[in-house]
Amino acid sequence: MFLKNCWYVAAWSHEVECEKIFARKLLNEDVILYRRQDGTPAAMVNRCPHRLAPLSLGRIEDDCVRCMYHGLLFNSDGDCVEVPQQDRIPPNLTVKTFPLVERDKLIWIWMGDPALADESSVPDAHWLDSPDWAYAPGYIKYDNANFMLIVDNLLDFSHLGYVHETTIGGKGNSGLIKPKVERFDWGVRITRQYTDDDIPPFIRGIAKFEGKTDRWQIYDWHVAGNILSMDSGNAPAGTGAFDGEASPLTLRFHSYQALTPESETSTHYFWAQTHDFEIDNPQMSQAIADQVRNAFGEDREIIEAQQVVLKNFPDAKMNPIGADAALNQVRWLLNKKLEAERSLTQESSNG
Ligand code: FES
Numbered sequence: 001m002f003l004k005n006c007w008y009v010a011a012w013s014h015e016v017e018c019e020k021i022f023a024r025k026l027l028n029e030d031v032i033l034y035r036r037q038d039g040t041p042a043a044m045v046n047r048c049p050h051r052l053a054p055l056s057l058g059r060i061e062d063d064c065v066r067c068m069y070h071g072l073l074f075n076s077d078g079d080c081v082e083v084p085q086q087d088r089i090p091p092n093l094t095v096k097t098f099p100l101v102e103r104d105k106l107i108w109i110w111m112g113d114p115a116l117a118d119e120s121s122v123p124d125a126h127w128l129d130s131p132d133w134a135y136a137p138g139y140i141k142y143d144n145a146n147f148m149l150i151v152d153n154l155l156d157f158s159h160l161g162y163v164h165e166t167t168i169g170g171k172g173n174s175g176l177i178k179p180k181v182e183r184f185d186w187g188v189r190i191t192r193q194y195t196d197d198d199i200p201p202f203i204r205g206i207a208k209f210e211g212k213t214d215r216w217q218i219y220d221w222h223v224a225g226n227i228l229s230m231d232s233g234n235a236p237a238g239t240g241a242f243d244g245e246a247s248p249l250t251l252r253f254h255s256y257q258a259l260t261p262e263s264e265t266s267t268h269y270f271w272a273q274t275h276d277f278e279i280d281n282p283q284m285s286q287a288i289a290d291q292v293r294n295a296f297g298e299d300r301e302i303i304e305a306q307q308v309v310l311k312n313f314p315d316a317k318m319n320p321i322g323a324d325a326a327l328n329q330v331r332w333l334l335n336k337k338l339e340a341e342r343s344l345t346q347e348s349s350n351g
């Protein structure tokens with residue numbers, strides 16, 4: 001059901017504080033994250049192997065976690081290093097741990113075969129830790145949606161003019177633009193250009209120009225880890241934005257979004273709308289994030305309502321339209337990757 005052999009965002013860096021245990025369910029597994037004394041993060045299953053008490057109720061001691069039921073102590077490799085009143089430590093008293101990489105203000109976790117965890121395949125998110133871009137970090141929890149419904153939503157921006165009519169979409173051309181969709185091994189690239197469009201409502205309070213805009217969204221969807229990485233912007237219409245010209249009035253954004261399934265019916269949504277203008281103005285970053293959060297609330301409303309229908313009518317059939325092209329491609333790629341992962345697991349269990 002979930003691709004396991006890839007990096008997922010487990011948390012924003014700031015969520016995992018020193019000397020505190022942070023618990024989060026990821027891909028149906030209860031996990032704790034904490035920081036060692038040198039600040040590096042560690043992750044392990046949130047169950048003590050003694051009597052299965054949650055380690056999230058435990059306490060950090062140096063680089064270790066002590067279960068606060070009967071006091072067993074575990075190091076960050078998951079090995080039990082102390083059993084009170086007992087010299088011998090039974091070898092099966094271990095906690096499963098997960099490879100982590102902290103990069104670009106995110107903590108990435110590998111939930112699959114640890115032998116395959118390759119740091120060089122951590123997705124590029126450098127916009128989130130760059131002096132050229134500013135943002136206020138965002139997180140939304142979907143309590144009632146399978147991650148694929150959110151993936152579908154992000155791959156089809158024809159919903160912008162309807163779901164987001166008064167926020168990030170606007171009444172303009174959103175629903176009419178036919179995107180260019182290119183498929184790669186890793187996912188799809190989607191290009192949408194809106195010539196001479198109305199300024200979308202969320203830009204109106206920010207833009208230093210009036211009248212029409214040339215507007216674009218060019219984004220990569222990475223199937224592994226469910227990552228959206230999007231360059232978007234608004235320039236005064238007719239100033240050559242699509243021919244490589246950059247009017248000084250152009251507003252440019254890079255949106256970074258990551259979906260990490262919590263379970264089959266709930267999803268963690270990490271996002272950041274980075275901007276390259278007024279980067280020293282935190283109020284601007286916050287105002288942009290607030291606008292985006294509102295818009296994502298609109299998505300959540302329709303997607304969670306859709307999930308209810310799917311639950312109540314599991315046999316009802318969906319019918320494709322042209323705008324589903326990208327999401328069909330991504331579902332095809334995901335199935336291919338899931339199939340490859342299944343064969344790999346079978347091979348290793350056979351031999
Ligand atoms: S359940 Fe953790 S020490 Fe007993």
Ligand SMILES: [Fe+2]
Binds near residue numbers: 160295296
């Ligand atoms: Fe949306």
